[in-house]
Amino acid sequence: xxxxxxxxxxxxxxxxxxxxxxxxxxxxxxxxxxxxxxxxxxxxxxxxxxxxxxxxxxxxxxxxxxxxxxxxxxxxxxxxxxxxxxxxxxxxxxxxxxxxxxxxxxxxxxxxxxxxxxxxxxxxxxxxxxxxxxxxxxxxxxxxxxxxxxxxxxxxxxxxxxxxxxxxxxxxxxxxxxxxxxxxxxxxxxxxxxxxxxxxxxxxxxxxxxxxxxxxxxxxxxxxxxxxxxxxxxxxxxxxxxxxxxxxxxxxxxxxxxxxxxxxxxxxxxxxxxxxxxxxxxxxxxxxxxxxxxxxxxxxxxxxxxxxxxxxxxxxxxxxxxxxxxxxxxx
Amino acid sequence: xxxxxxxxxxxxxxxxxxxxxxxxxxxxxxxxxxxxxxxxxxxxxxxxxxxxxxxxxxxxxxxxxxxxxxxxxxxxxxxxxxxxxxxxxxxxxxxxxxxxxxxxxxxxxxxxxxxxxxxxxxxxxxxxxxxxxxxxxxxxxxxxxxxxxxxxxxxxxxxxxxxxxxxxxxxxxxxxxxxxxxxxxxxxxxxxxxxxxxxxxxxxxxxxxxxxxxxxxxxxxxxxxxxxxxxxxxxxxxxxxxxxxxxxxxxxxxxxxxxxxxxxxxxxxxxxxxxxxxxxxxxxxx
Numbered sequence: 001x002x003x004x005x006x007x008x009x010x011x012x013x014x015x016x017x018x019x020x021x022x023x024x025x026x027x028x029x030x031x032x033x034x035x036x037x038x039x040x041x042x043x044x045x046x047x048x049x050x051x052x053x054x055x056x057x058x059x060x061x062x063x064x065x066x067x068x069x070x071x072x073x074x075x076x077x078x079x080x081x082x083x084x085x086x087x088x089x090x091x092x093x094x095x096x097x098x099x100x101x102x103x104x105x106x107x108x109x110x111x112x113x114x115x116x117x118x119x120x121x122x123x124x125x126x127x128x129x130x131x132x133x134x135x136x137x138x139x140x141x142x143x144x145x146x147x148x149x150x151x152x153x154x155x156x157x158x159x160x161x162x163x164x165x166x167x168x169x170x171x172x173x174x175x176x177x178x179x180x181x182x183x184x185x186x187x188x189x190x191x192x193x194x195x196x197x198x199x200x201x202x203x204x205x206x207x208x209x210x211x212x213x214x215x216x217x218x219x220x221x222x223x224x225x226x227x228x229x230x231x232x233x234x235x236x237x238x239x240x241x242x243x244x245x246x247x248x249x250x251x252x253x254x255x256x257x258x259x260x261x262x263x264x265x266x267x268x269x270x271x272x273x274x275x276x277x278x279x280x281x282x283x284x285x286x287x288x289x290x291x292x293x294x295x296x297x298x299x300x301x302x303x304x305x306x307x308x309x310x311x312x313x314x315x316x317x318x319x320x321x322x323x324x325x326x327x328x329x330x331x
Numbered sequence: 332x333x334x335x336x337x338x339x340x341x342x343x344x345x346x347x348x349x350x351x352x353x354x355x356x357x358x359x360x361x362x363x364x365x366x367x368x369x370x371x372x373x374x375x376x377x378x379x380x381x382x383x384x385x386x387x388x389x390x391x392x393x394x395x396x397x398x399x400x401x402x403x404x405x406x407x408x409x410x411x412x413x414x415x416x417x418x419x420x421x422x423x424x425x426x427x428x429x430x431x432x433x434x435x436x437x438x439x440x441x442x443x444x445x446x447x448x449x450x451x452x453x454x455x456x457x458x459x460x461x462x463x464x465x466x467x468x469x470x471x472x473x474x475x476x477x478x479x480x481x482x483x484x485x486x487x488x489x490x491x492x493x494x495x496x497x498x499x500x501x502x503x504x505x506x507x508x509x510x511x512x513x514x515x516x517x518x519x520x521x522x523x524x525x526x527x528x529x530x531x532x533x534x535x536x537x538x539x540x541x542x543x544x545x546x547x548x549x550x551x552x553x554x555x556x557x558x559x560x561x562x563x564x565x566x567x568x569x570x571x572x573x574x575x576x577x578x579x580x581x582x583x584x585x586x587x588x589x590x591x592x593x594x595x596x597x598x599x600x601x602x603x604x605x606x607x608x609x610x611x612x613x614x615x616x617x
Contacts, residue, residue: 079380153473183524225524
């Protein structure tokens, strides 16, 4: 088994009887190599033997084992992965075993593009048989790094190509309980709500999802993801968004707390620019945050953008521009 | 890292050119090595003897462009390799093994534009696929539904810019998402709640420039962040202050500083990721 080989003592290939008939092919960098790289002897020797089987197009079991060794030295070498695929096809190897190999390599290399691409190729060949295992595999990766972009792409592909949607919303919930700031989990939640064949689609899910988003916002109002998620629930339906009392209510609650209110101000500004009529309570809450000693502009939106210029100075040009595009109030 | 030497060479050489020091290297030797990496399919591998892939093909074309040596190419051969990687839905695969990612859409469009062969692909379908990767926050992911990520955004916006399709982008919405990448230290991250990294100085800033919203970040703070990522004793730039340097982050740090008009650096084109004089030579010069 591949994994056992790597853990035992390294025996130079030149001393292994099963490789006695092969002449290794050294790397030819030329006399003055561009960007020369220093290699270890073991690695160099492995690659010399790899080049030999690659150039001879030898799709054998020993070549398969050699690709495993080469990959363990350098999981980024895409040519080795590609040749490995050719060998797997030629030998008609049990691809469930191959998933074991990738599991092993992924332990140290979870951000490597080649692993994910290879994994996908294997899973595609196995079809729905691989579904459970692939969902488990990505879960294991997320337990180490819950934002691994490759793993999320892979998981999304698995769901769409092989299925397994049943527990996905609950899984997102669990991840967000672990870390409410996990933007990948929020994105996945949106993915499930909008694309799962088992749920009713965005419109049907909106009410419960708004409640969920509002609760998350109130827990951590400085969380960019939850505010964006709330906004995203009203995709293409700005009128519903402006008119939903839960939206203005969450802004009011956060503004009144006078804590971590940046995103609340931003959302209020967006609402106002779409014609939202603020309550006196909201106006008072904004006034309480107002830095200017002068009474606030009768146009609340202008007041809000001017407060944002002060409390978010890094983006002062953005907020200035927002202030300049505020619709004029009809007298 | 021998398998991605072509990328490494592109990062290193483009940085040297921005510093005005490209003449320090042996042009003919490099061009000769680049051509040895070409496969019979027309695509380029990451190094001699490596399989072809679109990732190394674009770097090869860009390196030749730096040296004004695109004429050594059999342009039809390379463009055929790239155009054959377009799929039915307009997306692009990285190579014959079929991985799809909007990075490859950008690479195909960028390379073919530099070779004056954009007509070899179905541009309308390519644009349609990219738009299908647009998210409700205005950003783009690697495939439809994938999380908005500054690197993928750069690729999608770059591809749309080159094909004259930027009207599909909600510039105000995306501009805001991008400027929210700037964190307290002045550095930029790639997604909400992630750590800043010098490479985002390129992905985020180039995207902002292409949609005319670069003034929405605090440029001075970003300059200071990038400069803090230097190893002042040994040279080079790392992903964030006090980490080990590498040629990838050095390139992106210098490119970011060039965008920020740091003195002594040649301007770099945000869509083609090549110095502006190189791009001008290709599109307007002899």
